[in-house]
Amino acid sequence: MSSDLDVAVVGAGVAGLALAHRLRAAGRAVHVFESAEHVGGRMASLRRDGYLIDTGAEMIGSCGYPAMWRLIREFGMSEVEVPAIGADLAMWREGRAHPHVGDPRGLLAGAALSRVSRLALVRLLGLAALRRKEYDTDAPEATPLGHRAIADVTRGDLHDYLFQPLTGGFFGWDTERACAGPLLSHLLAVGPTSTFRTFRDGMDVLARKLAEGVEISTGVTVDEVVATGSGARVFAGGAVVNARTVVLAVPAPVAAAVHAQAPDYVRACEFRPMIKVICLLGRPVAPAGGGQSFALAVPTVENPELAGIVLDDRKHPGRVPPERGLVTLVAGPSVSAELLSATDGEIAATLTEQAERYVPGLADALRATVVTRFRHGLPMPTPAAMAARPDFVRRPPSTVEYAGDWWLLRPSSEAAVRSAELVAERLAVPRTAGVSAVARG
Structure with missing residues (x-):
């Protein structure tokens, strides 16, 4: 891994991996950091003695999950694999x-x-x-x-x-x-x-497919992210990495602890x-x-x-x-x-x-x-988070972005994947904001 990155994604849950997938398809170079030893986050599975164990998310909807189904079809999965x-x-x-x-x-x-x-x-x-x-x-x-x-x-x-x-x-x-x-x-x-x-082969099947071909450092904890005038610095595992863009695809309280300049909405999310x-x-x-x-x-x-x-x-x-x-x-x-x-x-x-x-x-x-x-x-979805969300959505693109189901205040894999789509769209917009907007995160 180079000490200078194009995009650093923190978190290898389905939100971070879906975003990495979208950005790579758009020609961006992406590296993902994950504190756990495996990918999937809250959409992971264990295999033990013939048992297939979903540790987090249990199911998806036939309706109301359009972003998830776009990914499922993109990977050529049939309904037999998602029965x-x-x-x-x-x-x-x-x-x-x-x-x-x-x-x-x-x-x-x-x-x-x-x-x-x-x-x-x-x-x-x-x-x-x-x-x-x-x-x-x-x-x-x-x-x-x-x-x-x-x-x-x-x-x-x-x-x-x-x-x-x-x-x-x-x-x-x-x-x-x-x-x-x-x-x-x-x-x-x-x-x-x-x-x-459900996913026939475990709820982590989509995360595993998304992770294929992506540069991922597992077992690496990101301690701090600091926005700079031209990008952001990532302090991870005792090393310092510079990135043009950093996306914190972790729960909002973790993002707020890692990035001191996080917007009010990130701090309001419970x-x-x-x-x-x-x-x-x-x-x-x-x-x-x-x-x-x-x-x-x-x-x-x-x-x-x-x-x-x-x-x-x-x-x-x-x-x-x-x-x-x-x-x-x-x-x-x-x-x-x-x-x-x-x-x-x-x-x-x-x-x-x-x-x-x-x-x-x-x-x-x-x-x-x-x-x-x-x-x-x-x-x-608390009143404080609901009140702070409009400003968060309207803020200009920044060198530090965020992804996760909390982006939409909807606890579901659909919201995680949908947030990845929305953040990918934000990163495709030319940056015209000044330094003050960038520093805000």
Whole structure:
């Protein structure tokens, strides 16, 4: 690696790799720095004893993921390689799992909601659909709901047995502080949960394809990035590298710590921790009450410690050896921060003990566990971030840029890849800003 680079990308998650891919196609020379020993970030997978384990992202949408599908088709992948999961999501209430959550069938079957709450849901989504163009996932701050919190927009059962468990279990959000507009934009875009898909060969397959041919230094931590008049300096692994452009494709709190000149929006973006326990089982298990759902959401009012259970062996049969099982347990948003300092054994013991109530026989079937923890798990759309975003988007191109799902306040691989497209467009614009704009980052 030369000490003088054209573009230095910090972070080999899907955002950083997608950006490197786009820039290389445009003729730019790119080098990627990654602190971990592998690529993929929050979209990585492990392979152990015949089990295929997704450590971060679990699925993508058939709809609402256009940037992801552009990449998938660009690499010549067929729908066989990105199969439909073919099962739905269930909600726990009153001692059993209620299927068809997030699916039109749920409005008829109940899906753990009272009749009044189902009517409130139809009204909420119906009014949003009438103003569909104003719920743009590229402009999360501009929805008709403004900065109203999820807990303010949804009440009673609708909050406790739908919106809180969905956002808490899948995103780790605090519904008292997370804004509802970006969530509704996401829900309108992706449609029913029964249309979700996964990558047959692991959620890291796209990251691995993107990494091919890219110069990547893994196991190298970037400590500081300093903008200069003609570029930026990268302090990494005890060395100093000069680059014409640096892109921080890392969680916003990390970007703010690395680059002291980061814009207000970067500092306003808040991330929530995520902790998972992946259980390698000697046989398949099923939620109490049966059913064919691939995931079970557990409301905080039912259990504050366990937010969700994903039956990975139902996502695709190739995830496990024959007649084995694979289950992921997701820690509740109210305890995740506390569990970050616990040992893997303590985390596994806590969540598996809680899960036995919902998945009987889990303890007897358990063979091994894998604990994954992300201090900066997923971005949460707070009022402060929403207010600061317009200036961030309008700022002139700089020698220090940023990429990641937080760019769009949408916790998804789609937002990560879409941010890469938007940043690539920014870097293609001739720089006409003065030194003061460059120094701002």
